[in-house]
Amino acid sequence: MNSATATTTIMMRLHGRTAAGVPRWAVWTAYATALTALPSGIWRIAAMNFGVPLVEHGTPPPGSHAPVMFDAQWWYIVGLSVVSEAVAFLTVGLVAEWGEVWPRWVPVLRGRRVPVLAVVVCAGNGAALLLVFPYALVMSMLGMKITGEPDGLIVNGWQSAVFYLTYAPLAFWGPLLAVVTVHYYRRRTGDRTDPQAGDPPGPAGGQARLVNSGSGEVIMRRLTASTISAATLAVAALWWFVPGSYPYGAAAKVTVGVNHWIERGPGVGLMVASGVLGVLAALGVRSRPRAAGVVAVVESAFFLLVMSDASVLSSIGYALIPAVLLGVAGMVAVGCVRRRPVAYVLAVLLPAGLIASLTMTDAVSRYLVNVASGFAVYGGRIAWSWAMAIAAVGWAWLAYGSFARERRVTVPRWGRAVTIAAALCPVPYALARLTWVTPWPLGGFDPRTGHITLIAAEGGDAATRMQGFLIGLSAVLAVVLTLGLISRWGEVVPRWVPRVGGRPVPVMLAVGPGAFGAVALCVSAPGVLAGAVQMGSWVDGVLFVLVFPCPVWGPLLGAAVYAYWARRRTAEKSRSAASPRP
Structure with a gap:
């Protein structure tokens, strides 16, 4: 037996036989997804259970709270790592035969086909929830937890490099799982008819095409509704069990929003009600499409008018500033190519002004510091507002699909x-x-x-004036x-x-x-x-x-x-x- 055959045999025993019609890229993507949780699990066990110097175990900075895993028992660290890897391993089922037909060692269900909708809904919701890892890594780089509190994790030098190398794969877990899930859905729903046989003659063929097309659309709507609802319930649970994660209420720094008047208890209740109502809408997409459309309208209005706020617009305004600067530079460059005299003048004055501002004053550097500090303070709140706005857009799309003609x-x-x-x-x-x-x-x-x-x-310092002027250019x-x-x-x-x-x-x-x-x-x-x-x-x-x-x-x-x-x-x-x- 050569090495390639031996490797294939070992992979089949570990992951099961690959399902028919699965391309190689999907198989390797599923395997890669199953390994995303492994490096971080090894890091946790090595650092917490075996005392490998991958993290400083000294006193955390004042005002911070050590992560839960520092105070947990050894079995919790091992159990967390094993469960994480086991959940990641389930991705292999999306390309294996045991993801389409229940294995024979499963009681009652052995030999039966695995429902496509059940797999896609669970995997899709998981992919959506796993998108918290990129946000958590960014917050960790800023020295904060996902709740915005100071992080008690102490890593220095090479320890930081090892930490981010082992935890960075978690950021790809959600996107990779989403890719494999979409492929699984398209493969399972596409193999129900023989593409070579064509449609049966007569009106039944056209009716079959309409039923298959409508079924796929219904599944996508149901998947979207269930994903948003699951994410909503997960957020409600986070706010309830981690009080410091609630971003709204009278104590919040951002006041331009209806959510400024909603404290944590009512906020959790509203999110739970929204999640439950969304699940009911997902179940009624096929049988009661009009009622599901009405629920989608209510959900969109809730996330649009109540849970989101003006932070979305302010972040767009700041994002347009570099776009304006690049646009001006591009127009000057095009003007120089077209041999416009005004462009030649601007090509001299603009760089000269930038060099003068960098050498004679610290306005530019202080402006950049102001913007960076502002996003450091309000970045978490802006992210929450964007999440609520995305939920509103998702429900609006569902409502449009229910009523549009x-x-x-x-x-x-x-x-x-x-x-x-x-x-x-x-x-x-x-x-x-x-x-x-x-x-x-x-x-x-x-x-x-x-x-x-x-x-x-008071006109403010030069950095504040520059900031206001650039935002004004965005409005122009x-x-x-x-x-x-x-x-x-x-x-x-x-x-x-x-x-x-x-x-x-x-x-x-x-x-x-x-x-x-x-x-x-x-x-x-x-x-x-x-x-x-x-x-x-x-x-x-x-x-x-x-x-x-x-x-x-x-x-x-x-x-x-x-x-x-x-x-x-x-x-x-x-x-x-x-x-x-x-």
């Missing part, structure tokens, strides 16, 4: 007016922030007085891109753009980011209204909404994006109908 698309007459109105919404905020580089900076909300000020009493970019929905360059790429100049702009290139921005604004709208209610007077509340017009801006932008999509789609259909057929 194919109908004729007409170009709305109000598209241009709505687009202009949407473009005007960020103008007050942009003007206020752009003035921060002038001697007369316009004000905003002053946390010291709790009021809206027209002229800032939003104005320009919104106007592009009714401009010629929003449909055809300008000719001065290299390589793609003169080509049609892909519809989804404009609709995708526009719809994403509209959703983010709608998510932030309840938080803005909540912040306006907390103002000292009704005048301050009105001014606050004027500066942050998310309740109006979000729906207007969504309507403008829809008008753009309807106009482009109608034009494409007209061109297709007018073009001669061969």
Whole structure:
């Protein structure tokens, strides 16, 4: 027996016979997934049970709490590692025969087919829950637990390298499991009919195709609903058993949200109710699709209006800053290629200004420190807001699938007016922030007085002024891109753009980011209204909404994006109908 045959025999005895039709990449992906939990388990046993110097066992830093595993008994460490590896090993069942037919040593179920939906729902929910590991690793790098508390783990030098090398594979556990699960679902649902036999003659064949197509759609909706519901119940359990993990309530630092008034007990109750209601909706997707659609609408409104807040919009604003800077640099470079005199001037002034700011002042470095410290303080809260917004989008997709019907698309007459109105919404905020580089900076909300000020009493240091100015540029970019929905360059790429100049702009290139921005604004709208209610007077509340017009801006932008999509789609259909057929 050669080495290859021996290796194959050993793998078959360990993992079982590979199922028919499974490609090699899926097999190796499943094996890799089964090994993701092994390095961390070995690290725990070596460091905690055998005393290998992989971690410092000294006194944790003041104010921190040592992880539970430091104070646990030896059997807990071993049991945790064994159970983790056993759960990871179940991924092999997605490519093995025992994942399709119950093994003969299983009582009662021996020899029967394993239900596809049961496997896919369990594996899909597991993949979603395992996505906590990338977040936990990032928080660990920042010296914090997933709850935001100081981490008691003490590793230095080579110990840090060994720790992250052994725990980094856990970040790939969830994504790899999701890939194998999708392959398992497609393989199990695709082999129910013989692709060579075709459909039976007569209307039964078409009906069979409709039933198979509808069945796959129902399974995907049920899987989505059950995944979100399982994640919701898991979050409720986390908040209940780990009180410090609750990110909302009166003690939270972020107040622009309805969740600021929801304490931990009611918050856990609402999440449990949402999870249970979501499970009922998942079970009724096939038998009661309308009722499931109504539940999806309620769930989407709950996560959109109650659990998420304006942190989503603020993080997008900061993320747009590098996009603006790269866009300006790209336009200057293109202008130089096109031999534009203005571009030559900017190509000299912009680098000179950057070099001067780096050498003569510390404004740039302090600005970067301000942004980094802000994300270090509010990063966990922003992550929670994004998770709630993603849940809202998922339920909205389910609701749309339950009620949407194919109908004729007409170009709305109000598209241009709505687009202009949407473009005007960020103008007050942009003007206020752009003035921060002038001697007369316009004000905003002053946390010291709790009021809206027209002229800032103190302009702040250079780093604060730079931060406000760059955020103002992000608002200007939003104005320009919104106007592009009714401009010629929003449909055809300008000719001065290299390589793609003169080509049609892909519809989804404009609709995708526009719809994403509209959703983010709608998510932030309840938080803005909540912040306006907390103002000292009704005048301050009105001014606050004027500066942050998310309740109006979000729906207007969504309507403008829809008008753009309807106009482009109608034009494409007209061109297709007018073009001669061969």
